[in-house]
Amino acid sequence: MSAAGADAAAGADAAGDRPRLADRSALAAAGRVVVKVGSSSLTQPSGGIDDARLIALVNALVERVQAGTQVVLVSSGAIAAGLGPLGLSRRPRDLATQQAAASVGQGLLVARYTSAAAAHGLTVGQVLLTADDVIRRTQYRNAQRALERLLGMGVLPVVNENDTVATAEIRFGDNDRLAALVAHLVHADALVLLSDVDALYDGPPSRAGSQRVPVVASPADLEDVVVGGSSSGVGTGGMTTKLDAAAIATGAGIATVLASAAQAGEALRGEDVGTWFTPTGTRPRTRMLWLAHAASPQGRLALDAGAVAAVVRRGASLLPAGVVAVDGTFEAGDPVDLCDESGHAVARGLVNYSSAEVPDLLGRSTRERLDALGPGYDRVLVHRDDLVLLPRRRQGGAAGAPAASSGRRAAATT
Numbered sequence: 001m002s003a004a005g006a007d008a009a010a011g012a013d014a015a016g017d018r019p020r021l022a023d024r025s026a027l028a029a030a031g032r033v034v035v036k037v038g039s040s041s042l043t044q045p046s047g048g049i050d051d052a053r054l055i056a057l058v059n060a061l062v063e064r065v066q067a068g069t070q071v072v073l074v075s076s077g078a079i080a081a082g083l084g085p086l087g088l089s090r091r092p093r094d095l096a097t098q099q100a101a102a103s104v105g106q107g108l109l110v111a112r113y114t115s116a117a118a119a120h121g122l123t124v125g126q127v128l129l130t131a132d133d134v135i136r137r138t139q140y141r142n143a144q145r146a147l148e149r150l151l152g153m154g155v156l157p158v159v160n161e162n163d164t165v166a167t168a169e170i171r172f173g174d175n176d177r178l179a180a181l182v183a184h185l186v187h188a189d190a191l192v193l194l195s196d197v198d199a200l201y202d203g204p205p206s207r208a209g210s211q212r213v214p215v216v217a218s219p220a221d222l223e224d225v226v227v228g229g230s231s232s233g234v235g236t237g238g239m240t241t242k243l244d245a246a247a248i249a250t251g252a253g254i255a256t257v258l259a260s261a262a263q264a265g266e267a268l269r270g271e272d273v274g275t276w277f278t279p280t281g282t283r284p285r286t287r288m289l290w291l292a293h294a295a296s297p298q299g300r301l302a303l304d305a306g307a308v309a310a311v312v313r314r315g316a317s318l319l320p321a322g323v324v325a326v327d328g329t330f331e332a333g334d335p336v337d338l339c340d341e342s343g344h345a346v347a348r349g350l351v352n353y354s355s356a357e358v359p360d361l362l363g364r365s366t367r368e369r370l371d372a373l374g375p376g377y378d379r380v381l382v383h384r385d386d387l388v389l390l391p392r393r394r395q396g397g398a399a400g401a402p403a404a405s406s407g408r409r410a411a412a413t414t
């Protein structure tokens with residue numbers, strides 16, 4: 001996947017299946033890059049699309065494409081672009097109006113990308129994703145196949161969340177993490193996050209004395225960094241979601257750069273701008289990353305101690321006999337959290353039965369289930385291939401890297 005030359009500057013991936021970019025200088029020769037741009041970098045304060053900035057971004061992307069890099073653009077800005085045409089002066093709070101604004105704005109946004117890219121002979125393809133679409137085996141393969149084909153045909157895919165149909169429950173909500181997962185989905189060499197701020201600073205950029213952080217080599221480098229929310233009025237997550245995205249990507253072996261959209265060209269050429277996040281982990285299986293980071297659990301299964309040990313330490317599937325209680329309303333195939341006796345989520349998986357069926361299964365052996373309930377009830381509750389362990393810091397709901405990138409995950413699935 002990497003262009004010739006990248007290997008020289010790349011460190012070997014421990015998994016051995018893809019090279020990792022060692023530093024900024026390797027970026028210019030990267031084979032495949034996902035670029036994410038935030039709303040504040042594309043729209044005017046009043047909400048309309050800022051044509052000059054959008055064209056400058058497209059020019060920077062075209063330069064990379066012409067140099068041989070395949071680029072996927074994850075673009076925010078649909079909601080912001082839809083405000084003006086709908087007579088709205090600020091980002092609406094309610095979901096339905098956000099959906100309406102996104103519906104109007106997304107079309108306008110892609111039309112501008114299409115014409116800006118066409119000026120260079122580059123074709124744009126729109127890809128709208130929901131989190132729910134891509135945690136399911138068939139659908140994530142479908143998204144992967146579509147992106148792969150678009151790139152193979154020399155198209156610039158422009159990805160956004162499908163805000164118009166994403167309900168509160170299945171909504172991803174921020175494109176920084178979405179971009180990190182897309183980078184993983186397409187096996188990108190690097191993720192470039194473009195914003196209205198030119199780098200990560202050790203404190204709020206507006207505060208006198210805050211210093212640019214040029215390199216983050218490990219999470220320890222972030223210990224003294226103070227991060228805040230968005231100050232633009234149109235952005236969503238501020239620096240917090242960018243650091244989450246960088247953690248997801250680097251934890252999966254993907255180098256990440258945070259820079260200003262105004263310096264997109266320099267950032268993509270590997271010049272010393274912005275903040276470089278060194279890849280730390282190795283690539284987990286694609287769907288597992290989505291399951292840990294994109295899926296909203298629809299229920300909780302309380303496991304006894306033996307079942308926790310089997311799932312977490314031995315990598316076993318979850319059998320109904322090890323579950324003592326069920327909570328929530330879900331269908332077969334939905335994501336649920338598997339909790340230990342103190343209520344901490346230790347794993348997340350796709351459940352094979354609905355919440356209406358589970359109570360009848362609990363505590364019963366396979367033979368007892370078949371005898372009492374009939375054929376088909378010998379399935380496990382959650383198969384080990386549909387399961388990802390959650391690291392301790394994620395327990396209680398905080399975002400974190402999935403254990404899929406660690407040795408523990410390998411133990412849990414083999």
Ligand SMILES: Nc1ncnc2c1ncn2[C@@H]1O[C@H](COP(=O)(O)OP(=O)(O)O)[C@@H](O)[C@H]1O
Nearest residue numbers: 038039040195201227228230235236237238239
């Ligand atoms: N430590 C920090 N370093 C840099 N920016 C920060 C920091 N803490 C908070 N921010 C804010 O994060 C903002 C970028 O986030 P956001 O507005 O969501 O951007 P986007 O629309 O590009 O996704 C910056 O404009 C800045 O005000």
Ligand SMILES: N[C@@H](CCC(=O)OP(=O)(O)O)C(=O)O
Nearest residue numbers: 039076077078079174175236
């Ligand atoms: N999907 C939304 C953007 C969500 C989002 O993450 O926004 P931003 O913080 O500006 O990257 C939209 O297109 O308006």
